[in-house]
Amino acid sequence: MTSVRLPLGALLALTTAAFVTVLTEALPAGVLPALSADLGVGESAAGQLVTVYAVGTAVTAIPLVAATASWRRKRLLLIAVVGFAVANTVTAVSSWFPVALAARFVAGVAAGVVWALLAGYARRLVPAESAGRAIAVVMAGIPVALSLGIPAGTFLGGAVGWRAAFWVMTGIAVVLVGWVLLAVPDFPGEPSGRPRVAAAVRMPGVVAVLVVTAAFVLGHNILYTYIATFLGAVGMGGSVDVVLLVFGVASIAGIWLVGALIDRRLRALTVAATVLVAVAAGALGVPADSPVVVYAAVALWGLGWGGVPTLLQTAVAHAGGPAADTAQAMLVTLWNAAMAGGGVVGGVLLAAAGPGSLPWSVLLLLVPVLVAVRRFPVR
Secondary structure, three states, X not given: OOOOOOOHHHHHHHHHHHHHHHHHHHHHHHOHHHHHHHHOOOXXXXXXHHHHHHHHHHHHHHHHHHHOOOOOXXXXXXXXXXXXXXXXXXXXXXXXXXXXXXXXXHHHHHHHHHHHHHHXXXXXXXXXXXXXXXXXXXXXXXXXXXXXXXXXXXXXXXHHOHHHHHHHHHHHHHHHHHHHHHHOOOOOOOOOOOOOHHHHHHOOOHHHHHHHHHHHHHHHHHHHHOHHHHHHHOOOHHHHHHHHHHHHHHHHHHHHHHHHHHHHHHHHHXXXXXXXXXXXXXXXXXXXXXXXXXXXXXXXXXXHHHOHHXXXXXXXHHHHHHHHHHHXXXXXXXXXXXXXXXXXXXXXXXXXXXXXXXXXXXXXXXXXXXXXXXXXXXX
């Protein structure tokens, strides 16, 4: 069978939207000391710029998707990207912390719209048999942002100031607006009688995907949020940047593999990703004074995790059927709640049982993942 040629111009615009979303979310962590000093608050308070972004996404994704169901898709995407440009500009010029917090909340709202749109948009750009590959191209923006965008933004922030890094993100968003206008086709919204949350939950397989999302994302973020602390405990505190680079490169390899096989092996790939992350967590959980073991485990972790966003977005899109946009919004909400929960649960475990407990919590949370994957809507 001849492989379908993907509309890369449109798909890479959506990839860039994913890239901007992740970079906007995580960049404050990379420039935290300078940002907190400039805004006159402590680093723990400045860290809430990341939290309020996630809250903005979690609390608005579902109601916004419902309210904009009938809107043309391109119009909605453009409004969200403009939202990023405005929010990053306000952050870059703000000298008062509450203003920066409000801007970050707006950015989180824009992110909720983008995440709810991306997978469905990608699926509509290609024939059904190539939907998984198209979503994989779009979701490549996530590991690229984590492995390249955030380190570059952090370097830029250190070299010329954190405000410059946010101005660059504004510039990327402005360019993206033009790219979307030129290269991304428009699609109609859903009919006014589209299924809502209750109907989406009743669609076979949706609940299973949401269970996997909650457990997998929570487990991943418990360890990822405190990776610097964990590495310090095993004598690798000076190698955090290298470890994260290994994780990012392996994640890109993971999403490439998923993109090649997802349209035929979605369920099997999800099981494989779960097993890879479980093996990595087990290796990190066993005390060892070997950097080689840590690097190998982190590479396995990245290889398994890299394709997870694509797998879950594709699975919930298949399962949601006519309620796909609502199901996507539910996944986005749950994903961000689990991200926030990872920081909280990880902090509690760190205080109560030390960094060595973090990998074992990941293993525990992957058990319901393996059980729920069996109820995924496709093989």
